[in-house]
Amino acid sequence: MSKLVLTISNNKSLQNSIRNALVQEQNGFCTHELNSTQKLIESLKRIKPSIVIVDFELGVQAVIGTVCTLNSLNGSMIPLIVAFPEVMNSEIGTIINAGIDDFINFESIPSLLPQRINICIYRSIELTKHVERSKQFSNISLAASQAGSSLLIIDKSGSIVWVNEGFEMLYECKLDDFRKKFGENVFESHLNPRTAESMRKCAQDGEYVVYESLWFTKSNKRKNIQTSLTPIYNSNGEFSKIIAIETDITDLKMAEEALSEKHDNLLTTMEHLEDANHLLDEQRKEIEKQKVNLEEEKNKSETLLLNILPEVVAHQLKKKGFVKPKKYNEVSVMFADFVGFTSLLGAYDNIEEFLSVLSFYFETFEEITTKRYIEKIKTIGDCYMCVGGVPQANKSHPLDTILAALEIQKFVEEKAKIDEANKKPVWRLRIGIHTGSVMAGVIGKKKFAYDIWGNAVNIASRVESNGTPGMVRVSESTYEKVKDFFDFGKLIEIDAKNIGLLNTFIVNRILPEFSEDEDGYIPNAAFRKALARY
Structure with a gap:
């Protein structure tokens, strides 16, 4: 699909440079050009560009005005790149804070512009998806509260540790009042026999239980409540909690009772047998309708459970009662750790600025690893951990992981040069990779997390901690998988803590015959063709 690039500049040389850079790229770019921002709104509505590039030399106000215009369009997430001359002045910080997505100097346009555009567009698409998911979760929460369904989490000791707003709507009392009546422990409290037996079956026998109970509010209002209990188990198969979903079925019960009374009256009126048979038939239809309604309420309860837990986890929990860990025979684990983290922290005037920079790096790392099908596991302080080959197993993970590592180091080193020139704190990075099971x-x-375990994780961590700032270091097992595609330094033996001696290699670059660029960071068609065979 063609990507429409809208450029705003009165510099013909810049316009030509952008046009030529995009024409040479094989990703289907086309351009539309404006000399100023005067007709920007009209052009945005008419041509609907994928991205906007504005010339910094038009002035700071023109750039900020473009940002405001893009933000004013409802539902618009069109990314904005600012092109600036080689010498940046102090006003560059102003436009960065205004909310631009990226910036690029004139000299880098021929070599880097297509890639920067693709990254910005990809980031915009992912941001749009996140916004939509946020809206969906908000709607689910609102729907649950409006429906009056009560959700409770009961831990393995019998304590109610969390309830939603629907709990107070259903019981018309606070959780503390509920505890005063039944005690802190629902397993040991004085409960009616049906509730006590249901709790026992769920907690001890691991059964999915549905039962009904009667509740009287402070105003002596009667409520019939249907409760479904789902046992939850941890990764070791041990019982950890109960999720209870409760629904007010008073109206259904009252209808059934009313129908039952009608039925009893009809049985005593045999004199009008024909009329009685007709009424019984109607009554039977109404009972069937109530059964359908009860089934719908049960489906709602199950749907709410799926909304609380991830779909795969929820289905496996319902089917087996626990989520069984899975073994992967071969994956590539990567650790990336900033050098001199404590010194970096002290170089900033306030913690907010420091965390903003750290988040900027981690977000960029995630963009790079995601496009290489590498799964982010977690961040630990200044350490970024990810793995190739899970949860979707593949054979290309060593190549994917090293390509991502080289791109990450290239990004960090280029940013370090800019920061050093601007007398800002310089961030450097060590990266270590190991391939194993x-x-x-x-x-x-209470909070679920996807994680990995094994000796391969420890080895990858040791390879990183013995690494060189600005370099990518790999273990021998990784080296053997990818040595035909990359140029490596000489073997370096390290003494890894609690592991022993390890052979490691520094990745210099992609081999020239497989490289698109002179520096060896971008794979060419031959590399991609070889990668496709995996």
Whole structure:
């Protein structure tokens, strides 16, 4: 699909440079040009560009005005790149804070512009998806509250640790009042026999239980409540909690009772047998309708459970009662750790500015690894951990992981040069990669997390901690998988803590015959063709 690039500049040389850079690229770019921002709104509505590039030499106000215009369009997430001359002045910070997506100097346009455009467009698409998901979750939460459904989490000791707003709507009392009546422990409290037996079946026998109970509010209002209990187990198969979903079925019960009374009256009126048979038939239809309504309420309860847990986890929990960890025979684990993290922290005037920079790096790392099908596992302080080959197993993970590592180091080193020139704190990075087997699965009791375990994780961490700033270091197992595609330095033996001696290699670049660029960071068609065979 063609990507329409709208450029705003009165510099013909810049316009030509952008046009030529995009024409040479094989990703289907086309351009539309404006000399100023005067007709920007009209052009945005008419041509609907994929991205906008504005000339910094038009002035700071023109750039900020473009940002405001893009933000004013409802539902618009069109990314904005600012092109600036080689010498930047102090006003560059103003436009960065205004909300631009990226900036590029004139000299880098021929070599880097297509890639920067693709990254910005990809980021915009992902941001749009996140916004839509956020709206969906908000709608689910609102729907649950409006429906009056009560959600409770009961831990393995019998304590109610969390309830939603629907709990107070259903019981018309606070959780503290509920505890005063039944006690802190619902397993040991004085409950009616049906509730006590249902709790026992769920907690001890691991059964999915549905039962009904009667509740009287402070105003002596009677409520019939249907409760479904789902046992939840941890990664070791041990019982950890119960999720209870409760629904007010008073109206359904009252209808059934009313129908039952009608039925009893009809049985005593045998004198009008024909009329009685007719009424019984109507009554039978109404009972069937109530059964359908009860089934719908049950489906709503199950749907709410799927909304609380990830779909795969929820289905496996319902089917087996726990999520079983999975072994992967071969994956590539990568650790990326900033050098001198404590010194960097002290170089900033306030923690907010420091965290903003750290987040900027981690977000960029995630963009790079995601496009290489590498799964981010977690961040630990200044350390970024990811793995190729899970949860979707593949054979290209060593190549994917090293390509991502080279791109990450290139990004960090280029940013370091800019920061050093501007007398800002300079961030440097060590990266270590190891290929081996791991276990992967879901852990946690209240908050679930996807994680990996195994000796391969420890080895990757040791390879990184013994690494060189600005370089990518790999273990021998990774080297053997990819040595035909990359240029490596000489073997370096390291003494890894709690592991022993390890052979490691520094990745210099992609081999020239497989490289698109002179520096060896971008794979060419021959590399991509070889990668496709995996």
